[in-house]
Amino acid sequence: MAHVSVPMYWRTIPQRYKMVGQKCKKCGHVNFPPKGVCKYCSASSDFEEVKLSGLGKVHTFVLISAGGAPPEFAEQEKAGGQYPVAIVELAEGPKVIGQVADVDPKSIAIGMPVKTELRRIYSEEGVIRYGFKFVPAEGK
């Protein structure tokens, strides 16, 4: 299992629970997750905190099937079957990786509008790790 310690996970809660990103004060690009130096202009560490809309579009995706899931997601695959993991281009620009839930794996497509929602990601050391997954943006 890709071990993420609780303190390390805790530091990323603003991103995992409510999509807090940073806007570069020099070039105006939005970084998500936050960076030490803006990944777009590589010239500024001066940021303003912004809450992202959670809306985006599937940039590309892969379907994870039996045997392909990392150990922390193996049980999820066994219970629910094949699940999609997508790179999503957020409305504010950044591309992020995440699972797509509440969707028939066969119907997911590039360009599909999605939005973030709080879900149980996995559990380790008896601690439930909550975070965002993407769900289809229609029907809310």
Next chain:
Amino acid sequence: MPIGISGYAAYIPKFRIKKEEYAKAWGSFAAAGVAEKSVMGFDEDVLTSAAKVAKRGLESVPLAPEKVSRFALASTSAPYVEKLLSGTVLVSVGIPGTAFCSDHTSSTRAGTEAMIAALEHMMASSSGRAVVVAADAPSASMWDTIEHPMGAGAASFVLSNEDLIAEVEAYACFASEYLGERFKPKDEETLHDLNVKKYEEGSLLANTIKSGNAILKMLNRKPEDYQHVVIQQPDARVPSTVAARMGITDAQLASGLVVKSVGDLGAASTLVGLAAVLDAAKVGDKILVISYGSGAASDALSLKVMSDRKSPFKVQAELERKEYIDYVKYLKIKGAIV
């Protein structure tokens, strides 16, 4: 100044299992009047459902989460026995950490308990804004027939002193001591019920009728003054049993009777029922809500509809968005195969 509901929303998870699936697996289905019930996905729990329905409730007003000064969360099915539950939801929704938050657990009456706790905050600080969420997915051993009715769902309400959809006119409570019905002993994984039917009906009637009659007396009303009545729905028979004793008709129960398509929603039962009633109610309609939790207690709330404004997140739409699963998939999602 009147205090009441200025926004509301429902969330019903999309998976459904039909009673026929239980009949195939076990030979019978022990949930009177329940045709199918809702089931949470593998990656959902009462906290993720609460976050979703709280956001919807705020959006229905609309109200910015930063304005919320009180957050009350109710569930009998929390993922932790000890650890703040409302914090997960509060942070995800964006409600300030300075808002007073409270967790209401350990009774199916917790939904109305949370509502009353938030109302008391509003009475003390009328410029405040409160969010009440009941999210539940009760569970029991698959070997026990008390598991059969257990569904999943959530509702949220924004309490305010302006732009009211419905004013809360009054509330009344009754608590007493009864043993042996729907309880979870410390250190035990599953819910127990000694299933002494007639005795349990005695507790149900004693508590609900006392809180119900107390509110009627308080407002000098008769049961027929209410167009809509929501009574705790562990199955579809219980509300009718209570109603018959109080002189309430099945027609008055109709608009809020959600149990037949979602199952027993535990602490969210009466509040999802209330959301369904608000979807249908007209200005001037009066609504009576009576909850029940084993052990035992009952709360009654009386509301008056002030506006035709409806939530964009209707219970009916939630009921129509569904995907059927079979019993084996149900066991897998519930983590019942170990």
